Amino acid sequence: MDSEHGKNARFGMVIDLDRCDGCGACMIACAVENNVPPGHASATERTGITWMRVAAVESGQEYPAADVAFVPMFCQQCENETPCISVCPQNAVEIDPATGIVGQIPQRCLGCRYCMTACPYHARYFNWRDPAWPEGMDRQLNPDVSPRMRGVAEKCNFCHGRLHAAKAKAAAKGSREIDPADYVPACVESCFQNAIVFGDLNDHESEVAKLARGADTFRFLSRLGSEPKVYFHSTRPWVKEMAESTLTRSKKENGHG
């Protein structure tokens, strides 16, 4: 997993919000790849599981200046004082120093949901009921990824099944280094707008590292200091202002106008 500029890799993403059209293909690809069960008939936006959710954010301006941005939100892979790691009482959340990926170990999870409370990005999901696939749909389960049981938390892990497959392929060739082309998360692969760029942030020549350093690139809640490895890009001023603002509220819920 060595990169040319450092001992360990730091996998990250840059998402171009000006390209994302909110089609939701990334959400579907993610669910299929990671054996996320279809939501129960009674599931809501807040009880269903979707490792990646795409939020539609409006500029709040009147027509013709009205605008909308689609923001894919998922585990931001924080690397500094990762909020979910320190709180877990039984070490069910770990950061892999070789990849920088924050992983969830469902077999250890107690289901206390303290990590979900700690995550500022609301990127963690709980199995409120037993996972179930409609008859026939179970035949398309990904054999490289274990489905999770009831009562545990789960989240995006940059498709660890694909990482393991890439490692196995490299090992078969007698190499310890994976080919970047072999490790592409499902959301990146499925995005037909090419809005998501993935790679090693430690490799300064990689496209993802160049974009992360570039102008008009930002991170959500950067002032919390958790150093997320997922970046966003937009040239629209209101989108950048929105990302840097903190609490926003609608007139309806704001008693003071």
Add this chain to the structure above:
Amino acid sequence: MDSTLIPRGLERASFGKFLLWILPWAALFGVGLYAMYLCLADGLYHTNMDNRFAFGLWIYLDLTVIALGAGAFFTGFLLYILHRRELSAVINSAVVLGLICYSGAVVVLMVDVGQPLRAWFTFWHPNVHSMLTEVTFCLTCYLLVLAIEYAPIVLKNRRLRQVPRFLAFEFELHKVMPVLAGVGTFLSFFHQGSLGGLYGVLRGRPFAFREELGIWPSTFFLFVVSAAAAGPSFVLLTTWLVQKITRKQLVENEVFMFLGKVSGIMLLVYVFLKAVDTLVWINSTSPAAGFPAFEYYARTSFGTWILFTEIVLLGLVPALILVSGRLRAKPAWLFSAALMTCLGIMLNRFVMTIQTLALPTLPFDEFLSYAPSWEEVATFLAVLAYGVLIYSLTFRYTVLFPQERDLLKH
């Protein structure tokens, strides 16, 4: 029918009356058990918690009952370590209340977690950096201490005293009580504090996050002091309530006065520390994380009134009443202030649990609401019913208030 079990020299209601008293509580407890069964057997979808509101009524209950149950450790500390002998009149009651509160909290926690059979994992491969690990360790150990402290109360039962071994065992247990009180104080300091730290360490929740003092966030110390304030008030209130229900004087008025004084002093210290902490948080901690503190209160549901109620109306006001000897001497003022103290601490735990989760962190997310399901409420009420049942049984069949017999003679 059960007169041979009732301690000599004490007057208790007839068995029929007692049965009438406990039956509704037993029924409520039964409904709660059924709700718990549904959650354990089917899954936590029976609750109204969700991925965004991952903690709810049950965590609020845990935090609250553990604060109220602090009377057990603090009364033990004052009696056995600081030798305030007047508290021997309520120590048994404080221990029973502590046992009820702590065991109730542990049972609810077991229903609340998704995989309760994995609870032992925390002991097997603990994350020593997690506040929840500290809570789990101290809570488990302290529950064991409370069970040992409860044993001599039960063994004092008239029939059980006829067994010589029980009598000897009870005598031996009394000798180690000061040690147990010390251990209990030590453990309580850490778990009361860790429960506060639980929220104070949440860097991702700037509403709850607080600066560190040493290795713990300030909420660690605030929870310890506030629990020490609420505990004596809760012992005072329950004793007064039992007096009203049984229409008997169980302790001398001086005991109430002393409990009120202790509670008032601790509450005054707490209000001062809380005020300083709030000012530091408003002016430094929260803005540094990018969140101007006034934004939290610019909502219809949780305005600044909640902060004012918590610190002034249910903090400073009862503290001043309780520290004033003149006001404390008037029962109406004393019991009202004790009630306000308990309500203030309950409000603080509500703010930490519910308000923290209701406030969004991402700029495009909205304020969240949550209302518990009937299963959550029934489980909550089952803990109350369980408490009433255990307390009633202990009161009927053991000497819960050592002064009761003497007061009856006068």
